[in-house]
Amino acid sequence: MSKKRILVAGATGFAGALAARILHRHPELELAGITSRSDIGARLDSIYPRHRVPLELEELDLDGLDGFDGAIVAYPHGAAAPVVQALHTQGVPVVDLSADFRLRDLATYAEWYGDHGAPDLVEGAAYGLTELNRAAVQGASVVANPGCYPTASLLALAPLARSGIVTSAVIDAKSGVSGAGKGGGDFSEVSENCKPYGVDGHRHLPEIEQELKALGASGGLTFIPHLLPLDQGLLASCYVELSRPIDAEELRGLFDDQYSSEAFVEVVNEPPGVADVRETNYCRIHPRLEWGGERAIVFAAIDNLWKGAASQAVQNLNLMLGLDEGQGIA
Amino acid sequence: MSKKRILVAGATGFAGALAARILHRHPELELAGITSRSDIGARLDSIYPRHRVPLELEELDLDGLDGFDGAIVAYPHGAAAPVVQALHTQGVPVVDLSADFRLRDLATYAEWYGDHGAPDLVEGAAYGLTELNRAAVQGASVVANPGCYPTASLLALAPLARSGIVTSAVIDAKSGVSGAGKGGGDFSEVSENCKPYGVDGHRHLPEIEQELKALGASGGLTFIPHLLPLDQGLLASCYVELSRPIDAEELRGLFDDQYSSEAFVEVVNEPPGVADVRETNYCRIHPRLEWGGERAIVFAAIDNLWKGAASQAVQNLNLMLGLDEGQGIA
Amino acid sequence: MSKKRILVAGATGFAGALAARILHRHPELELAGITSRSDIGARLDSIYPRHRVPLELEELDLDGLDGFDGAIVAYPHGAAAPVVQALHTQGVPVVDLSADFRLRDLATYAEWYGDHGAPDLVEGAAYGLTELNRAAVQGASVVANPGCYPTASLLALAPLARSGIVTSAVIDAKSGVSGAGKGGGDFSEVSENCKPYGVDGHRHLPEIEQELKALGASGGLTFIPHLLPLDQGLLASCYVELSRPIDAEELRGLFDDQYSSEAFVEVVNEPPGVADVRETNYCRIHPRLEWGGERAIVFAAIDNLWKGAASQAVQNLNLMLGLDEGQGIA
């Protein structure tokens, strides 16, 4: 049986290029085309030598998509929607790495990103945090791949949120520079520095709020990202007020119930470092209690470009195409 | 008038060596002796070329201290107390960089550090967070220089704590590797990593609790330090529950009242990065509100080796010796 | 057919742990045992979470080696020889990561490392720079895996040396911290620094000299390593005086003749960065000419822990066991 043919649209950004790398080595999928809006004709391995993807970048031809069995779109927010629309119209299952299909509420979307380019597709899109929405992803034709901060934060908070005991939460998040994309951080400003940013409202805040609410959490949410002097890695340190005290056994039970059968979530007994998950699809989580069980602290570490973007996109694509979700990323 | 002669005891650690560097360039104090427990006979500039202190390391002679007009002790916790005792007995004003005289309660001290080597001196020692205890420092013969985390955390929280509106607080702190002292971090483990540590109880927690309580804060305190892949720099991100909502004007007023006349505290309108204060005695603070004023967020950045250790020690020594506190560190 | 069973002796150092990781994922070899001299009973993934090798560290039992079909030994210089001897005696093909079997001349060995623990095995050991000694490796029962600096330097210089036109050479080499092994670099000394070291004679110098001579190079050799503020990566910048001027075509021809059929050597048209080969078995080489062709400059980049140690060991082991050399490392 021939391999299914996959397109990566927007392969010159960090996440798109990494998706191309993963698909190029995928045992059951074929990286059949890579496109970009610049560098047409260049081979991807001339731009990202380390990824060693010898394909040539082409211009995206929206009328010639029928040769693909699936697609990952890595366009900027706003620019992604029409591309996703075209793929969808031509029957190509698509995982979108942008924010365009993450927010259910079009007014909220407009507030952060402007007019939506394909509003009719929003309702049908699945929110692709695989471990929390597997069934929806499997049946979807459009999957909105979560943001990197939401991925770590929601995996950290889901077991508590689903049990209905979250009163309020502070997410103090730390991310490497690659999270901001190409050209996202000048070495001289980032090196030997650590700084909060986006404090007046980060784009990932409404996404986290939407999903936390869907999981059952109520109350106030504070989300403060910090920029770290490293390239890949994201740590969410979550401080959660609980509506009633719980003990260590109950805490552990909540996390085990949620994650014990998950291949890519590791619940561990000590705080994770981002290096523990570097260049993997793993999320490594350590929950603990304080104040007689009235406050939970949950640390979650991911690689922002892998589980926070490209490898989770492949995990979702695998599911959509009926493959084992770990193919090519384990 | 001849310059006052200062001893640095324990000059081969990071903080002691930096204190020696600052004193060697001090306009009104003379670095008259440097001692250590190893490397006797070596010149300090052979160990720390960048500091360019051409003095030779000597063995500490506890019977020959009368030639000094002041001292900074940079010994490990526990080892410092007898040295401070000896200096005090011989009438030498001393700033101690260890934790030995920070905790008022000897039982708490014993829990974290073991038996105390000079318990009679504890009560009389001033807690040298200069901006919060200036009067006590000026009159003291023994000053306990604060830990690096307490320095940033307490400067961040003092204006709120003193106003009596702090219900509880989370301090998510991030520090560079030098905070752990010489040999404190293997490059291969720290680089490209970020990790919480000391989560079962960091030694700076009782120190912060003691001083916060003294300032008027009640309620629970969570303190989680994280190790950053950088050498010098410390950021405390503090999330504070307030007993009543306040507005931006009141918030700013509280911080201005506390710090507007302070030379080394900068209250600013956007979040500080640790690079903003690198190799300075400054603490840079940004307070803000969330949730309709029911939660305050305060960021404070310092250099852990300067304001968090050596330069604050000189600031305190200046005061004890009747000099302008900014001499040699501005 | 069942997989061949491989032992990694000395799996807690950087190179041994990485060899274990590679073998644990190897499609045709089974990581059947890992041993160490410390941490007996601990699981390797508790020490190196990122490698995700769930095996338990055992004590090495020199009398119970007959269950293995091959071994990689990652002991310190001097300690490796008796372990290699024991494996050899019991008929287990072995790749040794130490320097114990690299130097042909026992007097030279003694000068740098002391008495040799298994002198009778030296002559029969193959020098495992795979691309330059493939035939010898295939037939060997003991392979001395090259040092990281020699690997990059010799791959850079071999095409010129074999053509007999090298008059003298300067190798200005730069390496990441992991090259010095665990605990090899304190963050505070390495970060924001770059420094030559080993200038009075680095242990890799006689190894490079021996092999260069064997390849046909004569004349003086200068080898100066520098420590870089990064973890993994090694760049050798080689400046070569030629006995006669050559042109660009001849230069390129020499490198193509040597490497055009090599899977793991990339000869490219612009200088490589060490990030291009990070966590791969590739060596990336760029040769060029100066001064009318009288001087050649050759840059070669490898990952010091992969091609410079663990992945090249697996490449050699594959060959010794009759497998495709790229199995598990491509």
Added chain:
Amino acid sequence: MSKKRILVAGATGFAGALAARILHRHPELELAGITSRSDIGARLDSIYPRHRVPLELEELDLDGLDGFDGAIVAYPHGAAAPVVQALHTQGVPVVDLSADFRLRDLATYAEWYGDHGAPDLVEGAAYGLTELNRAAVQGASVVANPGCYPTASLLALAPLARSGIVTSAVIDAKSGVSGAGKGGGDFSEVSENCKPYGVDGHRHLPEIEQELKALGASGGLTFIPHLLPLDQGLLASCYVELSRPIDAEELRGLFDDQYSSEAFVEVVNEPPGVADVRETNYCRIHPRLEWGGERAIVFAAIDNLWKGAASQAVQNLNLMLGLDEGQGIA
């Protein structure tokens, strides 16, 4: 006596901003104005908080320069010449940080930088490598501040070049990212990387050639810069063929004769690291011999933004204005 009033033209780049910081703290000079081509009206401390220069950026008024007693120009190559011309015409002594007045030969200048904007001033400009051209600097009204690579390379090679025994030289140079100016290095490309660049000809090559020839060196020169994953720091590793063998005593004598009375050049007995000179005006040099004295190796470390740019500019300005050259930078 009132302090002399100094202008920094182009204060928003790294070197200009640092010059402003140094002058703002200068005991005998007054930073009387800072200008830029962007950010007019902004305070410099809003752009570079760490420098703490509270002055406002103004537009440069070429007709209103008579209120200044000296100037440092930190414009890009090509744009500097007319500004230097205007200052010179109005009698203001000027140190220019660009390459515009470094190259004596206008044809060579044109080859690298295009047409010259003030060719008549070239001949009269002094080349401001202070230690090698002090007399010329003292009497000059226009000083061309050297490039960072030439500064380290020429200080390393001058004692050998002046003795007439240099046959050829290889300069393998390594620099931090700030050497490329603002926006010069994306963190994701620089971090965990090390790469040669400018191999087809770096702009500093003709400058080094010109000055080496003036010092008496003949023969071929190879200059290869490498980019390091650090912010500030430059190391030149120089490999020099000598026309006759010399011994260690003669070597040391040559360097001592040249530098023993220099305040800012340290000749030391072991290789320097760039951290040894960080944020100082020092150049730290270690010379050694190989091959029976036929080859010399000289390492020189500087801070590329300090001795390689801003602090050397102040050193030169001090001399031009009749002050002690170390004022404000020691």
